[in-house]
Amino acid sequence: MKYLQLVWAALLRRKTRTLFTLLSVVAAFLLFGLLDSVRGAFAGAGSSVAGLNRLVTISKITFTMQLPKSLLERIRAVPGVADVTYANWFGGIYQDPKNFFPNEAVAPNFLDAYPEWRMSPAQRTAFGNTRTGAVVGAALAKQFNWKVGDKIPLQGTIFPQKDGNNTWTLDLVGIYNITDPKQRAQENALLFNWEYFDEARAFGNGSVGWYVVKVGDPARADAIAQAIDAISVNSDHETKTQSERAFQLAFASQFGDIGLIVGAIMAAVFFTLILLTGNTMAQAVRERIPELAILKTIGFTSGSVLGLLLAESVLLLLLGGVIGVLLAGSVAAALEATSGFVLPPIVSAVAVWVRSLGMMVLIGIVVGALPAYRGLRLRIVDALAGR
Amino acid sequence: MSALVHLRNLSKTYTRGLQKVEVLHGIDLDIESGDFVALMGPSGSGKTTLLNLIGGLDGPTGGSITVGGERLDQLSENALARWRSSHVGFVFQFYNLLATLSARRNVELPLLLTRLSGAQRRQRADIALQLVGLADRAVHKPSELSGGQQQRVAIARAIVSDPELLVCDEPTGDLDRQSAAEVLTLLQQLNRDHGKTIIMVTHDPKAAEFARRVVYLDKGTLADNAQRPAA
Numbered sequence A: 001m002k003y004l005q006l007v008w009a010a011l012l013r014r015k016t017r018t019l020f021t022l023l024s025v026v027a028a029f030l031l032f033g034l035l036d037s038v039r040g041a042f043a044g045a046g047s048s049v050a051g052l053n054r055l056v057t058i059s060k061i062t063f064t065m066q067l068p069k070s071l072l073e074r075i076r077a078v079p080g081v082a083d084v085t086y087a088n089w090f091g092g093i094y095q096d097p098k099n100f101f102p103n104e105a106v107a108p109n110f111l112d113a114y115p116e117w118r119m120s121p122a123q124r125t126a127f128g129n130t131r132t133g134a135v136v137g138a139a140l141a142k143q144f145n146w147k148v149g150d151k152i153p154l155q156g157t158i159f160p161q162k163d164g165n166n167t168w169t170l171d172l173v174g175i176y177n178i179t180d181p182k183q184r185a186q187e188n189a190l191l192f193n194w195e196y197f198d199e200a201r202a203f204g205n206g207s208v209g210w211y212v213v214k215v216g217d218p219a220r221a222d223a224i225a226q227a228i229d230a231i232s233v234n235s236d237h238e239t240k241t242q243s244e245r246a247f248q249l250a251f252a253s254q255f256g257d258i259g260l261i262v263g264a265i266m267a268a269v270f271f272t273l274i275l276l277t278g279n280t281m282a283q284a285v286r287e288r289i290p291e292l293a294i295l296k297t298i299g300f301t302s303g304s305v306l307g308l309l310l311a312e313s314v315l316l317l318l319l320g321g322v323i324g325v326l327l328a329g330s331v332a333a334a335l336e337a338t339s340g341f342v343l344p345p346i347v348s349a350v351a352v353w354v355r356s357l358g359m360m361v362l363i364g365i366v367v368g369a370l371p372a373y374r375g376l377r378l379r380i381v382d383a384l385a386g387r
Numbered sequence B: 001m002s003a004l005v006h007l008r009n010l011s012k013t014y015t016r017g018l019q020k021v022e023v024l025h026g027i028d029l030d031i032e033s034g035d036f037v038a039l040m041g042p043s044g045s046g047k048t049t050l051l052n053l054i055g056g057l058d059g060p061t062g063g064s065i066t067v068g069g070e071r072l073d074q075l076s077e078n079a080l081a082r083w084r085s086s087h088v089g090f091v092f093q094f095y096n097l098l099a100t101l102s103a104r105r106n107v108e109l110p111l112l113l114t115r116l117s118g119a120q121r122r123q124r125a126d127i128a129l130q131l132v133g134l135a136d137r138a139v140h141k142p143s144e145l146s147g148g149q150q151q152r153v154a155i156a157r158a159i160v161s162d163p164e165l166l167v168c169d170e171p172t173g174d175l176d177r178q179s180a181a182e183v184l185t186l187l188q189q190l191n192r193d194h195g196k197t198i199i200m201v202t203h204d205p206k207a208a209e210f211a212r213r214v215v216y217l218d219k220g221t222l223a224d225n226a227q228r229p230a231a
């Protein structure tokens, strides 16, 4: 610990330069913290359904593949299943493709599976009774200034109507609220009646995008998921029953291999960081050759000079890195709270910290290696003579 | 025989590319404990080279160096580093203080290599600063001190671990007359009152007068009248 003052003194030698280097480390690890929690969320999701009371059954091949509606009653018959409902992805566009929001055709009992989506009983009844009825989340209604009674025209992207018309005009009959911040993203969705959708669509009639299964005893969720998938085994529509979260993430993954994208971005960021910080460190050591020579003269061994220089770059990385990851935590929290963010990164903070700290030490050593080697090899008599 | 420094047939050859240059040719020299020797000679005669060998900063090509009974020419690089930390203090022309550390922290540096506690290190550093007359400048940075004061901080750093030997390479080379005289007086005091053995390279005959004797080096060989006492 007594050597820390030397490491500090070296870092404080050029305060502005150290500050800028520190800022680039902070920025890099802010990004790393955010992206790593997203990547971790994708990597870690879906393996276990134990303890969940709501499961999602989709096609085993790809979740965009439809399942026969005939599965409904067979799933309902599985012991332990309390209720089953279903939905189809509609993918309609409101006015302009950039107004993207999820919109789905849902079964009459779909909202029963989601009691945490709050809506007045009157609106709920209206939704059941209106053939072209639709409900939207409060956040979405606010975004487009929609009120109950409005007509909402959606352009079909996948499903045209039988009569060739591609505009689906829906009647807004209800607006729901979600208080759980972890689910807030669902307030950006529009749901409309599956019966209307199925009668009017030009193709695919009688097929279902996914089933939502309510489980009586969450402790038995694993066994129930296996029993459901066993129904369709060896058929042309084998299923995969998983957690809602895994389902959401699988959905998002269709836009690209998240792990690969995140990995590529981080590689680019860290490569730049290493070049930048490495250059600064090399410069800092070059300027300090006489000081290092003095340390050796006084009796510091080459090994301890090497250690001091490595400690310097590792400390710099740790300092900036910890600030960066802490910032990432608060940015993620802020995103979740205001939740325009579709995928709140709910991943073990410990895992992110372990990976980040590992990266900090590793990059610190990589960055410090060359300057430290230079310090190790420094010959006192040459350095003192300015050679 | 109480010679602190004992050189026999000492030679040093530098290799520049393919070219070999012998800078010191078979030097024999004894320096008694408690002596204050001024090492003089023309530029390029090998004074710094000889001083660095005696201080254990570099190894000889041939011959032997014994300092305080230790054969420096037989020590490994790390063993030499450890030996330097407790047996010799260095003073250079350009002070070579660490710019971001206070005077006290600079003086403390050699003590970081000992087992002393923080409080003990600080106490010893303050005693050394007091000895060089800079007790009131302990918290000043080098840039806040004059050249002469910086050199006195460097001297405090050289004596803080209480070595028997001080080697000084042109310690007054960068100072004005007044500051130079102060530094030389200080060295003389350390020699007289504290028994430090001092070897000082200098170009300045006035500076050499502060020493007990003068040794002349010319083209890598000690001059015949090398052992002549100072005037």
Ligand SMILES: Nc1ncnc2c1ncn2[C@@H]1O[C@H](COP(=O)(O)OP(=O)(O)OP(=O)(O)O)[C@@H](O)[C@H]1O
Pocket: A381, A382, A387, B014, B015, B016, B021, B023, B041, B042, B043, B044, B045, B046, B047, B048, B049, B050
């Ligand atoms: N590391 C080295 N490599 C090659 N040549 C060297 C090296 N160090 C010193 N020399 C050469 O050895 C000779 C003696 O150098 P040294 O520095 O000992 O002289 P000096 O007496 O201290 O001179 P000055 O009074 O100018 O300081 C010079 O010719 C110098 O160029």
Ligand SMILES: [Mg+2]
Pocket: B047, B048, B049, B169
């Ligand atoms: Mg010299």
